[in-house]
Amino acid sequence: MTVEVPFQPLPVDQDVRYAHGPDSARQPGVPAGRTVEFDWNDSVVYPGTSRRFWVHLPAQYDPSQPAALMVFQDGRLYLDPDGEVRGAIVLDNLISRGDIPVTVGVFVDPGVRDDAVGPKHRNVEYDAFDDRYATFLLTEIIPQVAERYSITTDPGGWGICGGSSGGNCAFTVAWLRPDAFRRAICCLSSFVQMPDGNPYPELIRSVPRKPLRIFLQAGHRDLRWNEPERNWLASNLHVAAALAETGYDFRLVLGDGGHSPNHGGVLLPDALRWLWRPLDS
Template identity: 40%
Template sequence: MARGTLFSSIAGGGLLIGIVSWLAGTAPAAGVQQQSPGSNPPPLDYSLTADSQPQPGVPTGSLTKHVLAPGKFFPGTPHNYQVYVPAGYDRNRAIPYMIFLDGSGYAGNNVRVPVVLDNLIAKRDVPPMIAIFVDPGVMPALSDEAQNRYERIFEYDSLTPRFANFLIDELVPEVGKSYNLSKDANDHAVAGISTGGVGAFVAAWNRPDQFRRVITWVGSFGNFRGADRLPGLIRRTEPRPIRVFMQTGRQDLVNYAGSWYLENPRMAAALEFAGNDVRIELGEDGHSNRHGASMLPETLRWLWRDYPQPIAVREPQAGAGRGIFAELVPHRELLPPPSNPAREGGAGRGGQPATPPPAAGRGGGPRGAVYALIYRDKPWEQIGGVYKSVASPAVDKDGNVFFADLAENTIYKSDAARSVAVFRENTRGA
């Protein structure tokens, strides 16, 4: 759960119980939910589908409980975890794995990941895999006068690679002592809810050499410990070969750290911009696991589709104004999009935006035409002559590029044909 809701709602009772119930996997079927202040939840039917119910004749995997001893990344802090092993597991073959943060909740009756995996593996909709359900660390109190230290926020919300390294260097090797886990990053996935959604994404973002598939539900990509900076980092950084599924709801949290219903589409738009394979589902629920749990079978099919084909980054394309870009044009970014089934699929679902964006000309579109001229497999090409200095590059709406040679007090213009000509002389250093 997000911290802002805890402080605003604990006096009314119920939320702290909800958090404990989520972690213990014993919450009521409706899930842990907090609506935005002053809102009334709409009538919803996020019931679990047949693939989340035990089915006759489907082999059942095993689920065992374990404790990971404190290590170097979180000294003094043990971690409880569970391991799901599919029926028919073959020790002689390396097997994919998927890690679920706040794992007890995912393994419990609200979400039923083990049941879903039983059914999807039996249908061959996903590959046989081991699931690791790890809970946040709890440092035991050092004296009777102290309290336990619950490290969920510290572990999940940070943008550093510490938590990812904990998973890779401590948790996975411990599980690997008993099972033949694949070492191929294409075989590894990580999932989380709320703050755990941040932890899951950041793990893959920092270590794409180890994680390629991500699920985030109602991800807390607000201004807590820096997650609000992720969209900008994604847009400015070479894309990682990761596939990301995101989900949030119209009634999701709004507090001092941001609006979840706006922050999640910002993340999805940045990933789409960068060339990643991303899908976002915008529902009607609040800060809850209900919507995500109801579509978990579909989500896993999407996440593992085309397996074992490696996940690849697509080449950026100028003017790629489809999907969620239409919802996030600047003058509408502060307003939630209207309820429209054709829009709620987001990127990767194949639906058309209700209002297509303007056609992108040269230099236009959400990305800008310059991206169409830069490729990893082609070297940079020099245009024009040799200048004493090149500074202050700028581009106009027609795609012409301007730059200044300050030493010569001259501004040059380069057009689409790569022809460079003097634009202004005697600029006196301007």
């Protein structure tokens, strides 16, 4: 089916801000889900850390029907109803209209240590190229959710989302554990901050294709966009090119603006619709 896109003039200035659409605001007649907050201070994978996470249950949640699962990094920011992403509002609107399946949202903050500022441990968790964060989710956070709420065990029903280092983290979790997560949204991903450099362009081309569906967002004016080294824009484009050359089910949206959650947040409703479309389409 061909979709006709309304004409919109291309901004001459690439320092832009995108306006949120109706799916990012509370809509009349759409029932709001409920959000439950948890603390987690007993991590084995990241000993000495404490953090909060939130579980958002849509109004349509039925314990007798296992729900899909969507995990968001930087949970507080992605949950904030006045922020750029507004994850719970978007889930409520899309689920109510039947655009995506009934989905439990899990919004996880990065860990904080007594001997380190929070963002520093955020980089330790999110920018690493290993399975620690995936193990953390699968053995510490998600079991607490599954004990309380009914979620599917089908990896095709699990997704993960993040931006900046959180986008890199989402990609790594899906890449290393496709047996658990098959869908990922990765915005302005910090591939350049991985300790030994970005392994993905070469790695994607060198191993058999994995059963993943990946939505990428990149920005023309991301960090060091016109520099020869540690170029965030170029690194995301290299990953996208490798996915294209190896036949992955992926989508890249390239926007204007810099390193801001604005564009990725505005895109979240469409990214989720694309991510959850039938696997054979």
